[in-house]
């Protein structure tokens with residue numbers, strides 16, 4: 375803060391800031407029996423049982439996409455709308471937790487019941503702390519509250535520096551933390567997506583006091599997933615369509631998504647907690663209003679919920695543009711769409727981007743929309759609502775450009791007026807997007 379108030383001095387770089395929390399061991403007589411792992415935010419979560427976890431992409435296909443079904447306890451009477459989102463809190467695998475506890479030299483106190491209090495009165499506790507004043511353990515904190523498999527930010531390395539006196543580690547960390555070493559740090563950590571767990575295996579002389587757990591480790595964030603089922607069609611159940619994140623960098627071990635690797639490992643009968651949140655998509659009030667759904671890849675999830683609900687309500691004016699690479703490997707829910715078409719409640723248009731002949735241009739959802747420009751324009755004129763969902767890369771803009779093409783070429787609008795037409799649809803809440811990276 376400049377200018378410094380009278381009497382205040384700049385904190386020297388090497389001085390270690392106080393830990394955010396104080397940890398106290400619970401006295402024998404006040405120890406609780408029940409495991410204490412509730413989050414402050416847990417009150418909004420409900421316990422569900424896994425009913426299905428099926429891979430829906432072809433064997434050997436590069437991407438593992440799952441159809442998951444969870445069942446709520448019927449007394450919870452859970453209600454959700456199409457477009458709503460499930461919030462899932464991952465849990466770290468026990469073996470990884472044990473390895474990390476050993477690396478941190480916390481294994482001998484891992485299961486000691488502790489309570490956590492804030493160090494400074496004017497600082498609130500982060501909401502990923504266990505419900506105060508609950509008892510917990512370090513093992514539980516690593517399972518549900520803090521993320522030791524995240525790619526760390528620069529401040530993590532600052533803490534490593536505070537808590538090592540090993541000459542080689544000090545030299546490396548001082549270099550990375552200097553302005554000149556920023557590129558080296560990027561190459562070591564961020565580009566290859568190295569995790570905190572992996573980094574700790576290389577900094578063996580660092581000793582971080584357990585009080586610093588919330589300063590050093592980021593919170594274990596819940597992840598959002600668009601619900602892929604209609605509540606009307608599937609009471610007490612929630613279905614998801616999830617792409618399991620796994621990719622390679624220059625490191626030997628493949629990188630895995632924290633939450634999706636947890637979901638991939640769930641078996642029927644397992645329990646977990648799910649919260650329901652409002653999403654960005656909502657259905658038109660009348661089932662008679664036509665809808666155009668554009669949902670390539672796992673973007674099909676909310677579209678499936680919308681279409682199931684509309685069909686349940688007796689609507690037949692539904693169009694789905696789905697995009698994938700291959701008709702045999704990753705055309706999610708193809709059989710279901712065929713059935714909806716047979717019942718004359720869906721117009722289904724699919725683009726298989728890699729099934730074309732060699733040398734042919736790849737076909738995407740936006741190309742199908744352009745091909746269908748007369749029909750798309752007719753639907754828009756009838757008041758159709760448009761939904762776009764999926765990857766937030768180039769797809770949403772390309773789809774909107776294709777819609778503008780239909781407005782311009784079939785509606786007879788000037789180029790700019792066609793764009794304004796779509797802007798107006800957005801303003802009127804008739805063009806809705808739910809996209810993620």
Ligand SMILES: Cc1cc2nc3c(=O)[nH]c(=O)nc-3n(C[C@H](O)[C@H](O)[C@H](O)COP(=O)(O)OP(=O)(O)OC[C@H]3O[C@@H](n4cnc5c(N)ncnc54)[C@H](O)[C@@H]3O)c2cc1C
Pocket residue numbers: 459597598599600601615616617618619620621622630631632633634635672673675676808809810811
């Ligand atoms: C509103 C909303 C709805 C969503 N709905 C769905 C849905 O229906 N289905 C679904 O599958 N997902 C959905 N997602 C995405 C989901 O929330 C997670 O982000 C995703 O599943 C990854 O979580 P994770 O914990 O497994 O991965 P994380 O551990 O969080 O890792 C993901 C990170 O890894 C990096 N990464 C991933 N792939 C690569 C790569 N190939 N190369 C380099 N880096 C990479 C990126 O930085 C990415 O941010 C939705 C997101 C939002 C916001």
